[in-house]
Amino acid sequence: MTIHIRQETEKDYLVSAQVVEEAFEHAAFSDHTEHNLVANLRKSDVFVPQLSLVAEDEGVIVGHIMLTKLMIRDGEKQHESLALAPVSVVPGHQKKGVGSALIRKSLEIARDLNFRSVIVLGHDTYYPRFGFKPAHTWGIKAPFDVSKEAFMALELVNGSLDQVKGTVMYPKVFYE
Template sequence: MNITIRQETEKDYEFSETVVEKAFKNAEHSDHTEQFLVAKLRKSNVFVPELCLVAEINEEIVGHIMLTKLLVKDGEKKYESLALAPVSVLPEYQNKGIGSKLILQSLKISKEMGFESVIVLGHDKYYPRFGFRPASKWGIKTPFDVPDESFMALELKDGSLDGITGTVVYSKEFFE
C-alpha cells in the first residue's frame, strides 16, 4: 500500500470533509460535526495551510489531519502552541498506519516551521506513542472538563514547555 502525504489544496476540501465525516460517524466521543469544524477553521486566523495534510492511496484521499494555532494563557502571559484536531482516516483504512503517518509528518513540518509544542485532546492509549504526555505535567489546563490523561501536550523542542503554565485558549471556531 503506497501512501502519499501532501498538503491539502482547495480542490481537496470537499473530499477531505467527507473523509472527516465518515471517520467520526461511529466515534464514541464525537458530536459528529468535525467536518464543519474543519471548514470553519480553514477560514479562521488560526489556520496554518502547511499543517493541513491529506493521505492518498492511488490518488484517492483516505486521511486528513489539521493543526491550528492556539494559546496557553496565564494571566497576561501568552504562549503560542498548536492544536492537533482532528485527525481522520476512512473507516476501511483505519489501523493501517495512515493516521500515524499523518501525525508524524505534521509534527515534522510543525517543528520545521518553528512551532515548539502541540496540544491534543485525544485517546490516551494512542497519542503517547508519538511522545504526548498529560499536559498537566507542565501545569497546562483545558478550558473544559475532560479526563487528565486525555488532554496531552508534546514538546517539539526539548524544554519548550518548561515554565509554561495556564489554560489553553482555543479559537472560537471550536465552540460554534
C-alpha cells in the same frame, strides 16, 4: 497500500470533508460535526495551510489532519501552541498506519515551521506513542472538564514547555 502525504489544497476540500465525516460517523465520543469544524478552521486566522495534510492511497484521499494555532494563557502571559484536531482516516484504512503517518508528518512540518508545542485531546493510549504526555505535567490545563490523561501536550523542541503553564485557550471557532 502505498500512502502519500501532501499538503491539502482548495481542490481537496470537498473530499476532505467527506473523509472527516466518514471517519467520525460511528465514533462514540463525537458530535459528528468535525467536518464543519475543519471547514470553519480553514476560514479562521488560526489556520496554517502547511499543517493541513491529506493522505492518499493510489491517488485517493483516505486521511486528513489539521493543526491550528492556539494560545496557552497564564494571567497576562500567553504562549503560542498548536491544536491537533482532528485527525481522520476513512474506516477502510483505519488501523493500517495512515493516522500515524499523518501525525508524524504534521509534527515534522510543525517543527520545521518553528512551532514549539502541540496540544491534543484524545485517546490516552494512542497519542503517547508520538511523545505526547498529560498536559498537567507542565501545569497546562484544559478550558473545560476533561480527563487529565486524555488532555495531552508535546514539546516539539526539548524544554519548550518548561516555562509554560496555564489554561489552553481554543480559538472561538472550536465552539461554533
